[in-house]
Amino acid sequence: MKQISLIFYLGLILVSFRQNQPPNVNRNTEDTSTLTKANSMIKSTIDLNIDYTDYKFKNAKEQADTLIKYYKLTIDKPADGQHFDNMIFCSFPNSFEAMQELFGYNDSKGAAPLYDYPLGENIIKCFGRLTTICKDKYYDKYINICINGIWQADNIRAGFGIQERFLNDAEAACLRLTLRTDKEIKSVFKFIFDGPHPKNDDNQKIYNQLQSKIDKFDKRLSKLLTESYNQLMTEVHCDGK
Numbered sequence: 001m002k003q004i005s006l007i008f009y010l011g012l013i014l015v016s017f018r019q020n021q022p023p024n025v026n027r028n029t030e031d032t033s034t035l036t037k038a039n040s041m042i043k044s045t046i047d048l049n050i051d052y053t054d055y056k057f058k059n060a061k062e063q064a065d066t067l068i069k070y071y072k073l074t075i076d077k078p079a080d081g082q083h084f085d086n087m088i089f090c091s092f093p094n095s096f097e098a099m100q101e102l103f104g105y106n107d108s109k110g111a112a113p114l115y116d117y118p119l120g121e122n123i124i125k126c127f128g129r130l131t132t133i134c135k136d137k138y139y140d141k142y143i144n145i146c147i148n149g150i151w152q153a154d155n156i157r158a159g160f161g162i163q164e165r166f167l168n169d170a171e172a173a174c175l176r177l178t179l180r181t182d183k184e185i186k187s188v189f190k191f192i193f194d195g196p197h198p199k200n201d202d203n204q205k206i207y208n209q210l211q212s213k214i215d216k217f218d219k220r221l222s223k224l225l226t227e228s229y230n231q232l233m234t235e236v237h238c239d240g241k
Contacts, residue, residue, distance in 0.1 A: 050086065050134070051086075051090075052086070052089065052090060052133070052134065052137045053090065054090055054092075054094055055090045055091050057091075060101045060102050060112060060113050061113050063091060063093075063102060063113075064102060064112075064113030064114045065113075066091045067088065067091050067092070067102075067114070067123055068114075068119070068123070070084050070087045070088045070091060071088065071122070071123050071126055074088070074126065085130050085131075085132045085133060086132070086133065088123075088126060088127060088130065089127070089130060089133050089137075089138065089141070092127050092141065092145075093145055094141055094144050094145065095144055095145060095147075096144075096145055096146065096147060096148050096149045098145070099145050099149075099156065099160070100112070100152070100156060102114050103115060103120045103124065103154075103155040103156060104152055104154075104155065104156045105152065105153075105154070114155070115154065115155065117154060117155075120154075120155045121154075121155050124155060124160050124161065125161060127142075127160075128142075128160065128161035128162070128164060128165070135169075135172045135176075136176060139165070139172060139173050139175075139176035139177070140176055142160075142162055142165065142173075143162075143176060143177055143180065143184075143188060145160060146159050146160060146162055146187070146188040146191050146192075147180070147184050147187050147188060148184075148187050148191075149187065149188070149190075149191030149194070150191065150194055151191070151194035151195045151196070157194070157195065158191075158192060159188065159191045159192035162188070162192065163192045163206055163210060166210055166213060166214060167209060167210065167213055170213045170214060170216070170217055171217055174214060174217040174218050174221055175217075177221060178218055178220065178221060182224055185221065185224045185228075186224050186227060186228040186231075187228075189210075189224065189225045189228040189229065190228045190229075190231070190232050192206065192210075193206070193207065193228075193229060193232055194232065198232050198233065199233050203229075207225075207229050210225060211225060211226065
């Protein structure tokens with residue numbers, strides 16, 4: 001009987017001790033772990049909710065109208081830039097042929113919906129300045145629209161500004177480009193310099209800058225850049241040079 005009374009008494013002491021503890025004692029580790037898990041779940045949820053799937057359009061006119069709307073919203077409401085960045089990205093073409101349909105000129109069809117200057121060029125520049133898109137998705141699409149690109153004046157020229165990304169975000173841009181074939185890579189580089197008179201001081205300057213930057217990250221890309229540039233410079237163009 002005395003043994004039972006002693007056990008009961010010790011139990012009361014233990015319960016009293018736990019009840020009188022400050023609420024944060026012995027819970028810091030548990031609370032920290034819970035908070036870490038919660039933050040991780042929130043971040044995971046945000047990432048999972050970002051959808052980079054290309055929007056579907058009935059025709060180039062509908063696509064152009066959508067891009068114009070989102071482009072203007074980035075100007076009118078810059079605070080919502082990240083939201084509109086994703087809309088512009090998903091509305092943007094994913095191949096050089098699609099860029100021609102939207103921004104170029106066809107002898108039989110005439111001017112594309114965004115052939116207009118400077119609106120078409122400004123929308124292309126807007127795409128070239130996007131910074132909130134997942135880099136893998138962003139550079140995959142940027143490279144896609146440059147592969148097999150050829151100079152056609154106005155909006156279809158200068159690699160759609162991709163050289164700026166190689167200069168300012170070289171590591172990420174080079175990493176995605178290395179996943180392409182040699183032929184595709186050379187076509188991207190060629191498009192940057194292509195034109196009726198490609199052998200000029202501006203192109204030489206751009207080549208020197210790109211070569212210096214890209215060579216630090218990938219020797220294969222550096223080699224293909226040089227091959228593509230030299231090949232273009234030795235081709236016979238309409239001016240006979």
